Amino acid sequence: MTSTDHTGSGDLARSLELLWGLDRKPTRGPKPALTLDRIVTAGIAVADAEGLDALSMRRVATEVGAGTMSLYRYVPGKAELLDLMVDRVNSPCDTEFAPGLGWRGALEQVARGIWQMYNRHPWLLNVDQARPVLGPNSLRALELTLSAIGDAALSDREKMTVLTIIDGGYVSGMARTHFNAKHAAQRTGVSDEQFWAAQAPILNAAMTSGNYPELAALSQDSFTPDGEGEFEFGLGLLLDGLEAFIERRT
Numbered sequence: 691m692t693s694t695d696h697t698g699s700g701d702l703a704r705s706l707e708l709l710w711g712l713d714r715k716p717t718r719g720p721k722p723a724l725t726l727d728r729i730v731t732a733g734i735a736v737a738d739a740e741g742l743d744a745l746s747m748r749r750v751a752t753e754v755g756a757g758t759m760s761l762y763r764y765v766p767g768k769a770e771l772l773d774l775m776v777d778r779v780n781s782p783c784d785t786e787f788a789p790g791l792g793w794r795g796a797l798e799q800v801a802r803g804i805w806q807m808y809n810r811h812p813w814l815l816n817v818d819q820a821r822p823v824l825g826p827n828s829l830r831a832l833e834l835t836l837s838a839i840g841d842a843a844l845s846d847r848e849k850m851t852v853l854t855i856i857d858g859g860y861v862s863g864m865a866r867t868h869f870n871a872k873h874a875a876q877r878t879g880v881s882d883e884q885f886w887a888a889q890a891p892i893l894n895a896a897m898t899s900g901n902y903p904e905l906a907a908l909s910q911d912s913f914t915p916d917g918e919g920e921f922e923f924g925l926g927l928l929l930d931g932l933e934a935f936i937e938r939r940t
Contacts, residue, residue: 700769709825777825
């Protein structure tokens, strides 16, 4: 996760045409072996397995067993392909809501769905979506979410702000921390045990010096990583605060 790519950095009009199927023309004859759907699926597979640094038109062409130039008949380049990939993984199938769930239950489901999405597709954490290219999957997911939190005593702008805080602020930050910790040993070639063992003499001396009494008194499990547990704990605190805000208002 060393690069940052941007949605909407290519030919925006072309990305929108491809996302919404505006350029599809009926054709006769046998169905072609190579399709836009296959190309997007292959791009996601490459990014999932190897990260965004590995994503290129040449690499995707190898994945689908076609010549690189043949891909350009379907998508102009990597930038537009990324727009299609981001919309594809924002599938609304993960955000169907049970009737009567309520705004808090809906936001819990949304946050957990986003957390799972980042764990399935960690390359998304490296995509700058400050200017999102909105396709059918992204809009459908947002539509379902807004419908599910309609009972919250929030203005339209406040609802959008809450969704931004949950995804762009909380979940993505926790997912990035979890991913980095999980893959630190693979990235550096140094195990967690080796890393902390190297610091142990200095830290032990510091803890017994009396200069850090609060740190020295912490329990042994204070720094034990627990990505899922930490995520759920923080989510509860975040929604408790929102619930208190809504109760004060009503």
